[in-house]
Amino acid sequence: MSTAISPAPTLASLGPQWFAPTMGWGGLALAWHRAGERLGPVATQISLACLLVAAIVFTLVLLASLARISRHPRALREDFSHPVRHGFVAAFPISILILSTTALLHGAPPDLIEPVWLVALALQFAVSVWIVARWIGGRVAWSSITPILYIPMVGNILVPLAGVPLGHTAIAWVFFGIGAFFWPVLTALVLARLAHQPLPDRLMPTWFITIAPPAVGGLSAISLGMTETLLPAALGLAVLSAAACAVRLPVMLKGEFAMPAWAVSFPLAALSALTLRSAPILGAAGTLGIALLAITTIVIIGLSLATLKGLRSGLLLSPEPVALPVVAKA
Numbered sequence: 565m566s567t568a569i570s571p572a573p574t575l576a577s578l579g580p581q582w583f584a585p586t587m588g589w590g591g592l593a594l595a596w597h598r599a600g601e602r603l604g605p606v607a608t609q610i611s612l613a614c615l616l617v618a619a620i621v622f623t624l625v626l627l628a629s630l631a632r633i634s635r636h637p638r639a640l641r642e643d644f645s646h647p648v649r650h651g652f653v654a655a656f657p658i659s660i661l662i663l664s665t666t667a668l669l670h671g672a673p674p675d676l677i678e679p680v681w682l683v684a685l686a687l688q689f690a691v692s693v694w695i696v697a698r699w700i701g702g703r704v705a706w707s708s709i710t711p712i713l714y715i716p717m718v719g720n721i722l723v724p725l726a727g728v729p730l731g732h733t734a735i736a737w738v739f740f741g742i743g744a745f746f747w748p749v750l751t752a753l754v755l756a757r758l759a760h761q762p763l764p765d766r767l768m769p770t771w772f773i774t775i776a777p778p779a780v781g782g783l784s785a786i787s788l789g790m791t792e793t794l795l796p797a798a799l800g801l802a803v804l805s806a807a808a809c810a811v812r813l814p815v816m817l818k819g820e821f822a823m824p825a826w827a828v829s830f831p832l833a834a835l836s837a838l839t840l841r842s843a844p845i846l847g848a849a850g851t852l853g854i855a856l857l858a859i860t861t862i863v864i865i866g867l868s869l870a871t872l873k874g875l876r877s878g879l880l881l882s883p884e885p886v887a888l889p890v891v892a893k894a
Contacts, residue, residue, distance in 0.1 A: 575628065576636040577881045579643050581823040582625045583655035585871065588829025588864050589618035590662035594725075595836040595857050597669050602840065602850055608670075615666045622659055647708035648767065650698075654691045654716035660684035662830075665726040678730050685723065685735070691716045692742060709757040711773040711827070717746040718777045724784040733788070740784055747777045765819040770827040772809050778802040779834035783841060795842045799849070802835050821870045823880060829867055832860040 596611035633640050643649050664681040668674065695716045698704065721743030727736030751774070757763075763770070782798025809816075840853035874880035 574636075574881060574883070575632045576639040577883050578625075578628055578632050579639075579646075579649050579823075580629075580652040580655050581649065581826070582629070583622070583659045584652070584823060584826035584829070585868065586618050586622040586625065586659040587655060587662055588826055588833065588867065589614050589621060590659065590666055591830035591833030591837075592860060592864050593618060593666045594662070594669070595833045595840070595860065597666065598837045598840045599854065599857055602843070602854065611666070612670055615663070615670065618659075618663060618666070622663060647705055648710055648712060650708070651695075651710065651712035651715055654688060654695075654719055657684045657687035657691060658715060658719045658722065661688065661722055661726065665722070668726050668729055674730055677726070681726055681730065685727075685739070688716075688720065688723075689739075692720060706757050706760045709753045710763060710767055711750075711754055711770040712767075712824075713750055713754075714747075714773045714777065717750055718743045721747075721777065721781045721784050724787040725780075728787045736784075736788060740781075740788060743777070744781065747781070766822045767824050768812065768816045768819065769825045771812065771816075772806075772828040772831045774805040775802050775809070775831035776834050778805070779831065779838040782838050783834070786841065792845060795838070795845055799838055799842050799846070802838060806832075806835055820879075821874060823871075825870070826867055829860070829864050832856070832863060836860050 593611045593614035596607050596614055599607040600611065643653060660680060661684045664677050664684065668677050695713070720739040723739035723743075724733075724736035727733065727739070754774075778798045778801035782795055782802070785794055785798070786792060836853055836857040839849050839856055843850035843853060871880065
């Protein structure tokens with residue numbers, strides 16, 4: 565197989581995957597806020613700076629997305645029908661949920677956060693319903709079963725982190741239940757997909773998303789009042805996924821940088837936060853959590869620099885390459 569020459573960069577290529585950096589920086593803000601218990605006010609200030617970056621990135625991408633919809637209305641419809649990219653549609657409401665959660669931790673007025681959070685919650689639920697409706701309607705191919713689907717379905721387990729402090733405990737349980745149910749379902753589907761076809765090289769970094777369900781799920785479970793003795797179990801699952809991804813990292817790094825690489829960011833941040841939260845039970849987890857947080861920070865800064873470089877070159881706003889058959893020589 566060979567690929568066609570990529571056309572000139574265009575705003576039409578700015579799909580919902582561009583909200584992934586907000587998830588990454590927002591997740592990093594959550595992790596640094598958790599580190600405040602060990603590192604003091606400095607960690608809290610770094611968390612606030614990360615939140616500011618996440619908010620700025622979100623605003624820029626939102627404005628660019630609105631311009632894209634205005635100039636290229638068909639592009640949005642193509643996002644919803646794309647076998648892989650449609651899973652990133654949930655990155656928009658998930659980004660708002662992450663920003664709301666972090667802002668709440670930093671003392672933002674609940675009366676200001678709650679309406680925004682509820683709107684994001686409604687959007688997240690709508691996307692989840694839409695995804696399931698696609699499955700029921702038979703619009704599923706093996707090519708569409710990727711770890712990206714964890715975002716719209718398993719991403720619901722993020723809700724308790726802000727839902728409980730805002731007093732919406734029952735709603736938090738509803739969304740936690742949705743995410744917890746679809747976590748093993750999607751894991752089985754993604755693994756079954758491998759029996760039919762491997763993931764394309766550009767999607768290999770999305771395997772890191774498998775770290776997020778146990779990492780975020782563990783934190784959300786504690787928010788819902790579950791016993792802290794569950795933390796080592798959640799941490800064990802998250803570390804297993806992280807270790808498996810680390811083994812495949814050399815293969816992932818061989819590919820050309822693309823926006824799916826941001827799938828590494830939020831899961832690592834969530835793993836850092838869970839590790840730090842596990843310190844009261846697993847003493848060594850505190851030191852390990854700080855080390856993971858440092859690595860995650862470097863990774864997200866690296867992803868940001870790579871993204872800026874890709875924007876300057878126009879590569880990241882070029883249409884996805886189309887595979888062309890190669891005629892075998894006689």
